[in-house]
Amino acid sequence: MKKIHIVGMIMIAIAIVMISTAADDLSTYADFQTARQSNSLVKIAGVLSKDKEMQYDPAIDPNYFSFFVKDSKGEEQKVVLYGSKPQDFELSEQIVITGKMKDGDFIASDMLLKCPSKYKDEEIYIKAAES
Amino acid sequence: MESIQYIGEHLLPGKLGHIFILLSFVSSLLAVAAYYFATKHIGTTSYASWRRIGRVGYSLHGISVFAIIGTMFYIMLQQYYEYHYVWEHVSEDLDFKYIFSAFWEGQEGSFLLWMFWHVILGGILMFSAKNWEAPVMAILALIQVFIGSMILGLYFDFGLSEFRLGSNPFMLLRDLKEAPIFAQADYLEKIKGTGLNPLLQNYWMTIHPPTLFLGFASTSIPFCYAIAGLWTKQHRAWLKPVLPWALFSGAILGTGILMGGAWAYEALSFGGYWAWDPVENMSLVPWIILLAGIHTNLIANSTGYSIKSSYIFYLLTFLMIVYSTFLTRSGVLGETSVHAFTEMGLEVQLISFIVFFLLLSVVLFFWQMRNIPTPKTEESAASREFWMFIGALVLLFSAVLITGSTSLPVYNKIAALFDPGFEGKTITDPITHYNKYQMWIAVFIALLSGVAQFLRYSAVNWKQQAPKVMKRLGILAAITVGLTFLTNYWLDIYAWQYLVLLFFCLFSVVANLDYLINFTRLNLKVAGSSLAHLGFGLMVVGSIASGLNKRHISSNPFATRGLLEEELIKKNVVLFKGVPLKMSGYDVTYVKDEFQGNNRLYEINYKKKSPAGEVIEEFNLFPTALYNNVVTKVAAYNPDTKHSLTEDLFTHIASIPKVEADAEFAKSFEDSLNYINYPISGEEPIYILDTILALDTMVIRKFSAELVSTTKHPESEEYEAQEGDLAIGAKIIIKNVEDLKDQWTVDPIFLVRKGQAFQFPGQINEASLRVNLSPASFPYFFTPEEQLDYELISFKLGDKLRFKDYEIEFSGVNKTPDHPDYIAQPKDIAVSANLLVRDTRSGETKTAAPVYLIRGKNQGSFKDVLDDWRLHFNFESIDPESGSIKIRVAKNEQARPKLVLSIAKKSFRTDYVVLEAIIFPGINFFWLGAILMMVGLGMSIVHRRNLAH
Incomplete structure (x- = not known):
């Protein structure tokens, strides 16, 4: 057996290990029901509940923005983002939030907005916290 | 439907443009065919004539591409909004300097940019590729056929279904959009262009796409050489001429990718230069594979090993470019990417593009696999080529991992085809996911790039050299340990994995520096590789420093690591105008703001004071709020950064009050007060x-x-x-x-x-x-004259006359009167009467000075009012002979009207910004390392070109 084959086999072995651990990084889009049962980060795709109250008042706290999201099952849930309110938030068609439940609120650490626009499908990416 | 004769349309350029598109497509087909036959006839007499036809065909193709681009610029500069592309990317207020950005903002424009570079590169190849010209150009022209088909704009009607081949950039707006306005013959007078996205109106958009697309286009050349090598069965001969092209491609594509990072960091508010976004990943992957190819190519040139892998890597590089084009332009990335294009109905064409060249590569490769020469003996474990090859495998490994994760949306699509109920998977936290794996890749690459330099090809003299090399590496490792501790003193890294990474990267820097100084003796001809590897080490050190230790100074100054959950680390502060705020040793003040075009510049002043209170450092940063083209609404907030050797201070505005950001809201807010x-x-x-x-x-x-x-x-x-x-x-x-x-x-x-x-x-x-x-x-303030009951009084100088409770004395005249409403003109004759008015009850005295004016044939007067006593004085006339004047005096006896204030409650202040400020330590090592890497690649081009000749 050539040395290079041994190296190749080691690499394949590492690859298998990596792929099996990488599976933990994957998830399907969750809903608030599963978020409540889970203790880890979940990703939820939903739409903004436009009739519900949105709260962002920098004069009180520039790092507190709350709003309601309706998930794929139609459940509405209050979401809190410890950051500023993104530009054109109200116009978003779809919101993808990453985070977890805490004390009845969904705390988002990451948010991706999809906005309809006259431009190319321009999206706004908000990092709530450093990663 | 009855057809309308539209007024003011310019249809000729569009027709010409489409003819050029068809011409460019047909001529590229001609070039493919001619160069194909030229290749078949190499060594025969008909070779030269086939080659001539090929050259004519490709030149015609090149001219047509230039003509298409020229026509597009013409309609864009003329602002012919009847064309959809012009309407979508140009507007009246678009600055001329952004016309290029507008051109390649859209898909069609960027395909043309890609084709443009292929034309240029093909032109260079025609004159320099010598024996390789025919097969290489045949493949390049074939690539042009496929890209050209994307803008062809041909419709095929199959009765039941129709198929569109490509999207023609000269489509008319009224053919693509349905709107009632197109029922009017003069619709053109009523429409305006939508214009360039304000986010893209900066110089990055001018330089980044052409560089990146030159990078994309240049990967075609090694691909064409590889196919040509397989096709003509000259498995060794292509390796030397291809290397300078591969190095060129590596340098340009690398620069293009880095420019994207620099754009994100310098001009956008993401707060970083790399986010593992799918679009970023898919331009990185071909580059990594290309680097692997360059390494195996070097091995093959020096030892004859790794010819097969060189084939595979170069073929794969271009295939990955096409795959990345598919991912970013087919819309499949959907919600996972920040900057993917939207669907354009080109999916089928993009997939055929990949499948065709994939099949071509695979078929040719397996057809020739047994004929590709491989040395019989195995390479020595002490040889440079062995470890270089391992390095190339590690690079491939990295590319496979990134591609695998990035392609998740593609699996989801495929899985959903077979199982409609399939729920798509997604990576919960992409940045952590990618970093976790790629950091170990970086460890290996850094180690290999540090050690392999000291080994020799074919392990020449290894027995004698071994102790010396081992000793030298030992010393370098010891130095690196010391350096790691010093660096960590500055950085304070808490995870052992990152300490390992830091160590190996520093080792790579130290080892390559040593090699650069002591072995290449700073001979610039051969220093390219050490410099590039040193740059890599430095770059990763910079990203560890700036990534792990970036800290928000805009709040939570006392937040210690670990005490707060990540998402609770607050990042923003509110800064009121003129009110300084303490932030991590700085006194930060929002001084003022002003508009420059649609860009609103905020002046943020940073002051650092000594304990004694003296200012020891002061600077201003100008983060901006970028408004849309008509300045009614904020489109984006862009940062400003203070650069210094050891760290950057990045400042951007997270938010401004909504009444400042949105004119419509401001109006409704004012109305709602x-x-x-x-x-x-x-x-x-x-x-x-x-x-x-x-x-x-x-x-x-x-x-x-x-x-x-x-x-x-x-x-x-x-x-x-x-x-x-x-x-x-x-x-x-x-x-x-x-x-x-x-x-x-x-x-x-x-x-x-x-x-x-x-x-x-x-x-x-x-x-x-x-x-x-x-x-x-x-x-x-103003009493209507009809409310006043005037009394005419005649005065002589010095007269004291009684009016009601007041005594009025005429004390003189002033020939240069000073009255707030009177503005002197030449030739005016104007006098004011000085009247001393005394209230006989209180004894108080005031002065009134009504003015009498003769201007030309008109005469008039300016009255004076003693507001508090409500006395009105009009200067009626002068009698020059007797020296007497006539004054009309009135007292307003009615109750004085009240002043009216309109007061709104709940009117909150609007002079603040929400600010985010981040310190990135050591980020300049990242940029310095990146530049060194590209310079190293560039230097190698020169060296390898000389060797190839």
């Missing part, structure tokens, strides 16, 4: 009650307002008097009744200028009150 009119006189204060609703309590605040003075000639910061203005102003003191220390003065102004009314309110932020002077206040 509930103004209440409060009549006020100078005698007694008025009271204002404000109810504040807290969660479960109600607080009532009571304010008093007192009128201090009024004026018909107000002045303020916002209001500058102009001739012809009619303005009134008042000075009001507002007090908090519960706490008299809280008191504020406001000077509201009401102005009528050229028939339009303007209000300049006084805002009291602490009380959330806004005070306007109502137009209902005019009767307070």
